[in-house]
Amino acid sequence: MRWTLKARPEAGKIQKLANELGVDELVAFLLLQRGIETFEEAKKFFRPSVEDLHDPFLMKDMHKAVIRINEAVEKGENILVYGDYDVDGTTAVALVSSYLKTFYPQVATYIPDRYEEGYGVSYQGIDFAHDNDISLIIALDCGIKAVDKVAYASEKGIDFVICDHHRPGDKIPEAVAVLDPKQEDCTYPYDELCGCGIGFKLIQALAAGKGQDISELYPYLDLVATAIGADIVPITGENRVLASFGLQVINSHPRAGIAAIIKPLKKKKLSITDVVFIIAPRINAAGRIKHGQHAVNLLTETDINTAVIFAEEIETYNQNRKDLDKQITHEALQQIQQNEEEEKFTTVVYSEDWHKGVIGIVASRLIETYYRPTLVFTRSGEKLAASARSVKGFDVYNALEACRENLEQFGGHKYAAGLTLKEEQYEAFKNRFEEVVAESIDENLLQPEVIIDTELQLDQITPRFYRILKQFAPFGPGNSAPVFLSRRLKDTGYGKGVGEEQKHLKLTAKQGNSPAFGGIGFNLGDKLPLIRESYFDAVYSLEENEWNGQVSLQLKLKDIKPVLGNL
Template identity: 70%
Template sequence: MRWTLKPKPSEENSSKLAKELGVDVLIASLLLQRGIETYEAARNFFRPSLSDLHDPFLMKDMDKAVARVEQAIAKDENILVYGDYDVDGTTSVALLSSYLISYYPNVATYIPDRYDEGYGISYKGIDFAEDNGFSLIVALDCGIKAIEKVAYASEKNIDFIICDHHRPGPELPKAIAVLDPKREDCEYPFKELCGCGVGFKLIQALGVKKGETIDDMILYLDLVATAIGADIVPITGENRILAYYGLKVLNSNPRTGFKAIIKQIKKQTLTITDVVFIIAPRINAAGRMKHGNHAVTLLTETNMNKAIVWASEIEQFNTDRRDADKRITREALIQISEKKEEDRMTTVVYDETWHKGVIGIV
């Protein structure tokens, strides 16, 4: 392994920061290497505060997104919350749908089938919306490049709001609103939100219009923290604040679905590492082995007895995923050995029986 070492800070800067913070010079040097150069930056790093979250209306098109959701509610329209089948997507769908349903009933969810529809917005999903009377689709963790799909929906008088965090192409979809901090024309101060993070900014903005405070949003942060851990986004800036308070929720008063998972894994305290390696794989297993809908159902369930049943099902999906992972890895290594290609820099192995949802892990 080749290590890329960060430049060592000057002794002068390290000593200055150490004196300001009252810490050892080594600690100050480590902070400087992480871009923390002032007392204020160190305070934000060690003591994240919800008051430091940015105004959601700084995000390009946020006003348009909020206005369209409010219009849908005022006109009694049906809203379809659409998301990807991975952890970021399913937590995003659970977050927005549970928030909207808390005060408006005409909301449903849609996760595309990994094998039948593939990643992102699908024609099948749009047809589902048309057939079931949905006039507004809010797409989360996908859609930033779905130019043809959004145009197809527009022909059917279905509006789109895109909430994504992936890098856009040269052209944006002609949606009612495109929320993506990576848009070149978006001046939102923090660019590294995950999809669920963008979804959270949307409900934060909707809450502002309803007179709610950030304290009213805390109960949704267990979902955001899980998405942050699973999507491996930098835990800096807003992500650090959201993850910090999200972990507090996970360890004190998580939503019913998470309670059911935690009960199964028998962990007293969850860290961000536990989220990445214990919680996230279980949520992901639903989309890998069966369907992402199972994850959304668990994460939006409010009845503990039902949640335990859903969590047990997802636990079995995760066991199946691990078994398939081990088997495919073993079979792939046998192929490499039989071809005598162990010393090659690259090789291609294939078996039509290998589970598509596991190959990426292998």
């Protein structure tokens, strides 16, 4: 890994902020690195408030959306809440449909089948609406590129309200309202909301029209926090507020569906990391293995006993997903090893037998071994479908856009995208994608990088320091957990490999006469000989470790390097 130490803020600024806040210089230093320079900015950071949420009517077309939905209610129209099959889409559908049903019964939900319909708005979904006398579709986490589909719906007398956060194409669909802060002519102050976040802004606007206080919408924020974590959007600005309050709901009064997922875990308090690795994969598993509607059913269920039954079904899908993920990753790695004769800038693999529901996870797994932009293809009906994942700093969406002549359709974000193409386009696309990436990527980006906030002495790690550090949470893109570098550490002799095939590293480290700290390094088992033979430098974040009822601070190791010349 490349170790990159962040620039040090000006000494005067550090001293000034430390004095203003009554904290030590190390805390002020870490805040300044996050762009927090004043008492007022620190207050907003440490005490997120719903007062800091923006007026939803600042979003382009929000008035139009509210007018059309209210008109549908007044006229007794049937409304279809439509969303993608991933966590962001299913939580958004659960949120908007359950809110609408608090005052209007004629609301149905629709999640497209991943295998028969594919991503986003589908003709089958529009036909379903037409067959069921539905005249308004609210599309969540999709629709910004559905120009032809929206036109098709319009011919059938069906209106669309689109709530999306993906990048628009050259043309915007002719819907009644298009809510997407990434539109060039949308002046909404924050454009990093996820799809569920856009759904929340919609119900916030509807609630304002009904004279409801925002506190009445708090119960929906467990869904928003789950989507923020799963969709890997920056936890800054509005997302920080929504995630903070959403985590409070998850930990105090979660909806029955989320309570049923976390009940077997017996965890006292969930963080955004727990949401990402515990709640999100289970919600996602429904759409990956069976059907996304199962996730919506779980998330809208109000009876805990029924929710437990739904959660157990989804847990079965999740176990199935894990088995497929492991098997396909193994096959994909073999394919790369067999076919790769020269150094490449991309990984592109294909098998018509791979399960479409897990190819995105497999793409992420391959990046762990071959750190470069990656595409995993499988057959989807008469076409080939792929999930794209990228490395930090490289925009895979832009790379796909440069290959658009070889694609049927594509959409997504900087680091994750999906696409389809005809089988005969595959080889030409594969070559063109390699060419585009080779021409445009900075080769430094092909080596994983760990960004270090500051160097730290182990004796600076105190319970008080960690208590303040915990208040920097929730962590995520744009507000990562602080990462520290400590030099010239020595293992006290307890270092060992742990886990399956001993691929993780467990140690106890000292620095001079400092107290000893336990450490765990996932996938660092191969560093065991290094810590036994020499002093070492370590890069890590801090976390609490609970064992036999005892809670202690430990180093969550990210990388280790030997101190050269000090064997």
